[in-house]
Amino acid sequence: MKKELLIGTALVSTLGAASVAEAVTATMSGNHQTGVEFDSPTSGTDTNAQKNDNNFTVSLSETTDGGMTISSSFKVMDENTKEDYDAGFTLAFTDGSKLDVLNAGNAAGSHAVSIPGSAGAEGVTVTTSNSASTGLDFMTGSTALGIEYHTAADFLADGLKMSFSASTDSGKTNEASYRTDSHVAIGATYVTDLGDSAVTIGAGYTAQEGSTTGFSPTSDPGGMHVGVSAVTGDLTVAVGFADGDTVGGDGDALEVAGDVVSAGVKYVTGDLTFNVGFASGTAADGTMGTAGTTDDSLDSTSASVSYAVAAGVTAILGYTDVDSADEGSNDDTDGSAWYIGANMSF
Numbered sequence: 001m002k003k004e005l006l007i008g009t010a011l012v013s014t015l016g017a018a019s020v021a022e023a024v025t026a027t028m029s030g031n032h033q034t035g036v037e038f039d040s041p042t043s044g045t046d047t048n049a050q051k052n053d054n055n056f057t058v059s060l061s062e063t064t065d066g067g068m069t070i071s072s073s074f075k076v077m078d079e080n081t082k083e084d085y086d087a088g089f090t091l092a093f094t095d096g097s098k099l100d101v102l103n104a105g106n107a108a109g110s111h112a113v114s115i116p117g118s119a120g121a122e123g124v125t126v127t128t129s130n131s132a133s134t135g136l137d138f139m140t141g142s143t144a145l146g147i148e149y150h151t152a153a154d155f156l157a158d159g160l161k162m163s164f165s166a167s168t169d170s171g172k173t174n175e176a177s178y179r180t181d182s183h184v185a186i187g188a189t190y191v192t193d194l195g196d197s198a199v200t201i202g203a204g205y206t207a208q209e210g211s212t213t214g215f216s217p218t219s220d221p222g223g224m225h226v227g228v229s230a231v232t233g234d235l236t237v238a239v240g241f242a243d244g245d246t247v248g249g250d251g252d253a254l255e256v257a258g259d260v261v262s263a264g265v266k267y268v269t270g271d272l273t274f275n276v277g278f279a280s281g282t283a284a285d286g287t288m289g290t291a292g293t294t295d296d297s298l299d300s301t302s303a304s305v306s307y308a309v310a311a312g313v314t315a316i317l318g319y320t321d322v323d324s325a326d327e328g329s330n331d332d333t334d335g336s337a338w339y340i341g342a343n344m345s346f
Contacts, residue, residue, distance in 0.1 A: 028346075030056040035316065035341015037122050043332035051121045051341065067094040086144070096152030100165075104148035107163035108204025109140035111187030113227025115238045116264030117277030118302035120318015120339035127333050130326045131248040131256045132298035134279035138258065139223040139244035140206050142183050143170035159191040174213045177251035178288065180221070183208040197232040206244075215289025217255035219245040227262075236266040248285060257292065258283035271308040277301070299323045314343045 033053040040046050061071035069092040088102025113136065146167025155162055165185045172179045187204035207222040223244015230237050243259040264277035280299045284292030304318035318339040324331040 024062040031345040033343040038338040041335035098150040100148040106140035107165035107185040107187040108206040109137035111202040112136040113202040116266040118304040118318040122337035122339035124322035126324040131283040131285040132281040132296040136225040136242040143167040178247040234268040239263045273306040
């Protein structure tokens with residue numbers, strides 16, 4: 001209860017500091033991407049389908065007499081999810097630091113290094129009982145009642161930025177599925193030059209607490225990740241590693257211990273961008289309260305070619321191949337997929 005009062009007091013007091021009589025500044029942005037995906041499952045019939053990804057975002061901001069900027073946003077998305085009103089408030093201070101209030105996310109996830117991979121909208125669906133992940137931030141959960149503080153640039157050392165986050169009880173009723181009660185996390189990004197290369201190192205650590213009406217997991221969700229990205233002229237090379245615990249399965253009824261290794265390359269020449277990426281994840285899942293003993297696995301290799309047709313218009317050709325196993329047995333729902341389409345952004 002004390003955490004909720006502190007967060008509520010911080011929100012009311014900071015917003016109450018504003019003395020702006022006119023309407024806030026609103027800006028709009030978004031994209032429309034459409035194309036065709038061709039799926040070739042390992043076992044089954046080849047299929048094709050149109051893929052759409054449409055997003056329209058309204059960003060709102062205003063600056064107080066004291067120089068602090070208050071901002072928020074909402075998004076109208078594609079046919080499957082009509083809107084997203086979950087954004088809280090971001091308070092940007094005159095020293096370059098920021099504070100996110102409500103749905104602030106997880107500081108560890110904020111500093112996960114971006115690993116190049118296919119820019120296409122293709123994907124391969126594997127069996128739902130496979131708990132392996134391929135993202136570096138798979139363990140970075142939080143609740144809506146949270147804050148994240150971002151330091152200004154060059155914090156403690158030139159090129160260093162850090163974030164600290166915490167959230168408290170989601171208010172969800174205890175049931176058989178796992179309920180995240182709170183989290184704390186720290187993340188950092190360090191940027192430096194190494195010869196002709198600009199090198200970025202990102203890392204994060206997070207720990208969560210939660211509960212169920214039955215058995216709690218043998219290890220609460222949480223973990224760490226680290227990644228390195230190097231940009232030399234038009235070439236970007238990145239690698240990353242993550243290890244931790246999370247929950248999964250239908251209704252988050254499984255406890256999952258997993259790790260991820262990922263690497264990718266991006267090369268830009270004129271109007272063409274080439275991406276190649278590889279990600280490998282393993283996970284041992286078990287019913288809540290019982291640690292898994294046999295690994296699920298997911299290996300994904302992807303590549304794409306993007307061509308800038310005109311300002312804001314990009315043609316994309318992408319390919320992804322997935323090899324997976326569930327509880328140590330090959331998964332015949334894996335396979336490969338192609339995508340050809342275009343994205344228009346504004």
